[in-house]
Amino acid sequence: MNRTQWAAVTAVVLAVLFAGAATVASAVGDGGGGDGTSDTPTASSADAGFARDMSVHHQQAVEMSFIVRDRTEDEEIRRLAYDVANTQANQRGMMLGWLDLWGLPKLSAGSEPMAWMSGSGGGEHAGHGGADQVGQPAPAEDGVLMPGMASRADLARLGKAGGKQAEIEYLQLMITHHNGGITMAEGCAKLCTVDTERKLAQGMVDAQRSEVDLMVDLLRKRGAEARTD
Structure with a gap:
């Protein structure tokens, strides 16, 4: 088993262990009404929609982080990639665990991604953020399911790059990815x-904003800037 496979197995184990402990402690008895009631979220609720969509969003961040860890020897980037993969695998485990506890499907056939955000005042898919964000998510195309997610072409390019170029590709993609995730998380915090x-x-909002600032600095050290398209 190669290093990437071991890393993937480790992330899955961590996610399952974390979900098993954290979801029971935090979600059982935490009512859907936010006022101490025991109402369980419905499949069409913002709670379920966020858990489903952010789980998919997080999975791609984990994937990109494993890719760059094998494409560079830079310890700063490797530590960042490990932190992103570990954190988002754990959070993904929590969200999938909540869906299990609520008795809801992890996939919703016939439901558009981000439909749960329609009430957040963010417009269609509500995921492109404001004009002041660095690295705005691209429009959905080429396999992009949600704002901020990398396309198939992006992932292929990252997988072929090495060294400094792989670091730049990863940082640019992850800044965009984080900004899309921030907008989604802001929607959940509201809805x-x-x-x-x-x-x-x-x-998630607070941590990913901090990581965006860090990644912008890392890009500048490499003579590059975040993407704006």
Whole structure:
């Protein structure tokens, strides 16, 4: 088993262990009404929609992080990639665990991604963020399911790059990815009714904004800038 496969197995194990402990402690008895009631979120709720969509969004971040760890020897980038993969694999495990506890499907056939954000005031898909964000998500195309996600061409380019170029590709893609995720998490912080999930979403916003600032600095050290298209 190669290094990437071992890393993937490790992330999955961590996610399952974390989900097993954290979801039971945090989601059982945390009512959907946000006022102490025991209402369980429905399949069409913002709570369920965010958990489903952000799980998919996070999975790609984990994938990109494993790719760059095998494409560079730079310890700063490798540490960043490990932190992103570990954090987002754990969070993904929590969200999938909540869906299990709520008795809801992890995939919703016939439902458009981001439909749960229609009430957030963010417009169609509500995922492109404001004009002041660095690295705006591209329009959905070439396999892009949600704002900020990399296309198939992006992933192929990252997988072929090496050294400094791989570092730049990863940082540019991840800045865009984080900004798309930030907007999604802001939507949940506003629309979700499960208190624990709202807190997780706000934590994502704060952490990913900080990581965007770090990645912008890392790009500048490499003579590059975040993408704006």
